[in-house]
Amino acid sequence: MSENLISVNNVSVNFDYQENFISKKQKIHAVNNINIQIKKGSFFGLVGESGSGKTTLGRAILGANKISSGNVIFHDDDRNYDLTNMNKQDLKEYRKKAQLIFQDPYAALSPRMTVRDIIAEPLEVMKITNSRQETDEKVRDIAAKCRLNIEHLRRFPHAFSGGQRQRISIARALVSNPKFIVADESVAALDVSIQADILNLLKQLQSELNLTYLFISHDLSVVAHVCDVVAVMYLGHIVEMGPSRELFKNPKHSYTKALLSSIPSIDPEKRSEAIELKGEIPSALNPPSGCAFRTRCPNPGVDCKGGDIKMGLTEVEPGHWVDDCCVI
C-alpha cells in the first residue's frame, strides 16, 4: 500500500484560446509539468498569486479539468484510480472520495434550498443512502461535526453569516465521507476572527475523519499555519516545494523570498522591508523562455536572464525542492 494518496506525475494543462473568430488559435499554458506527491493524512498547501495556475491544478486533480499530458493517480485502499484513463463508473466512484470546498460561501449555496437539502444533495445524487431516514441521519451526523445546530437544518442560507455558511459548505463536502478534499481559497472571503475558527475546524475534522487536504491559498501566513507541506507556484510552474516550516524559515527561491517579504508586518516599526518585485506576472499566453520568473527576478544570473536555464526542481535538503535556476 502506498503512503501517498495522490500522485501527480508530469501534469500539464493547456487551454485553447482564440481572441476573436478570425485570429489564430493559441495555447494557454496554465499548468506546466507538475510533479507532486500528497501523503495520506497531510495538509498540502499550494500558494501563488492570481494567474499562477493553482486553481487549475486543483481542478485537474479532481478531474474537473482535462489534463493535457501526464497523469494523476489516486491511491485508494484496494485499488488505484488513474484520472487520465477513467470510465464513467470510476469517475462516479472517485467523486465520492474527492470533494471540493469553494471560496465564496455566499455564491456556493443555493438560496432556494434548506440547509438540510443542501447537505443531503450529494448523498441523493451519488445514491449513497437508500432511505430518507438514513440520509437524515448522515446529515445530522456531519452537521454536528461541523458545529451546526439541528434547528439550523430547517433554515435557508440567507439566515446565516459567512462563517456559518462556510461550515455548511464544509458539511456538504464531507457528507459523502470523502478521503481527499480540495479547499480552494476557502477562508479568503471570511473575516479574520471567523477565518481562524474555520481553519481550526478543518484541522480538527482532518484528525477526526482521516482526511487529506489540498489547501489552495494566496495567503502565506494562513498556509504557514495549517499546512505540513507547501508548494509555491508561479506562472504554471512549481518553483519551490518543501515542509512548510523549513520552506518559510529558509526560503531558497527568489520568488518565495519576495513573497514572504511582501506580507505586511503587523509591527509598525518594521516598515517596508519588502523586496519589491518590478512589474506583474506575465501572461500565460506568452510565457518567458527558460525560468518563468526571470522577467521579475531581483537578482538574475547571466544564464537565466537569457532564458537558457530550463525549469526543473532539485532537492537541496531532504524534501525541500527548489527550481534549478535559483539553486545555481
Added chain:
Amino acid sequence: MSHLLEVKNLDVKFDTDEGRITAVENISLSVDQGEVLGIVGESGSGKSVTAKSIMQLNPGNTSYNEDAEIILDNENVLKFTSKQDLKKIRGGKVSMIFQEPMASFAPAIKIGAQMVEQLLIHKNINKDEAKSISINMLKRVGIADAEKRFNQYAFELSGGMRQRAMIAMALSTMPKLLLADEPTTALDVTIQAQVINLIKDIIKEYQMGVIFITHDLGVIAQVADHVAVMYLGSVVEKGPVNEILKNPKHPYTKGLLEALPDINNLDEPLKPIPGNIPSPLDRPTGCVFRTRCPHHNPEGKDGKIEMKLIEVESGHWVDQCGMMCGQHE
C-alpha cells in the same frame, strides 16, 4: 490648529423594509494634513459608510442625526444640499479610491477620457491642459507608456495597473483629503507592496490627509499614523498606531490580533473570536461587543454599560466597557 477633517458624533441610519438599521453610531474622528488615519474593522463594521458620509455618497434611505458634524476645511459638509456645494467635495476637495478598480472605471469609456472629464469639471482648464496633467499623473504613479494607456479601456489593464490608474485619477484634482477604501484588498501581495509604497510616497509629496480603510491589520501597521478600530458601527478603540497594535486594551482589538495568523510565530495556535457578528438589525444595546466578549463583566454582559470612549493614555481612547473587561482578567 484646526484639523483638516473633523467628524463629530456621527450617527448613520438606514431605513429598510425590515426596519431602521443603525450602521454607524456616535463616531468622532479627526484627520490632519499629511496624516494617515487607518480605520480597521470586519465586514459590516461601518467603515465604508463612515467614509461615504464625508462625500455624502450614502443611498437615499440614509438619515444622519441632527447634531452630527463633518467639518472639512471649516465647513460642515452635512449641511451641503445644493449640487454646486456637493461638487466641491466630490472629487474636488475629497477623492476616493475603491477596492475593485474594474468596477469603478466606466467599462466603455477610455481611461484618459474619464480622467479628463473630472478635471474639466473641477478645474478651470482646457482639454489639452487636462490631458497633459492626466498623462503626467499616470507617469507619476509608475505606469509605463502613459500615453498609450491614456487611450485604453479599463479591461485592457492588469489589476495592479488599474489600481494605479485609479490612484492617478483620484490625485489629479489635487484633493485635500483622500479616502482609500480597501485599495489593496483585491491585489496580490507583491502588487500590494508596490501600491502601499506608492500611496506612502504620494502622501509625503502632496501632504494630503488620508483615511485608509482596511480589514488587514498588517496593512494598517505599514501605512497608518493613527488607527480607529470599529465594530458594528462603533469605534471601540483609537489612538496612535504603535499604541493600538502593541498595547491594545479592548478585548476586540486583542481578539483581532490573536486571530491573525503570524508567519513569525507559527507555534501560537489560532484563536478565533467566539460567536458571529450580530446582524445590524439586532444590534446589542450597551456595549456592542458584549455578545462575543470572552470576559465576564456582569454589567457589561447585561448591556448596562453605555458605549463611551475614555482616554487611557495620551491620545489612546478605549471604550469604557472594554476597559473594565480588561481589568477583570
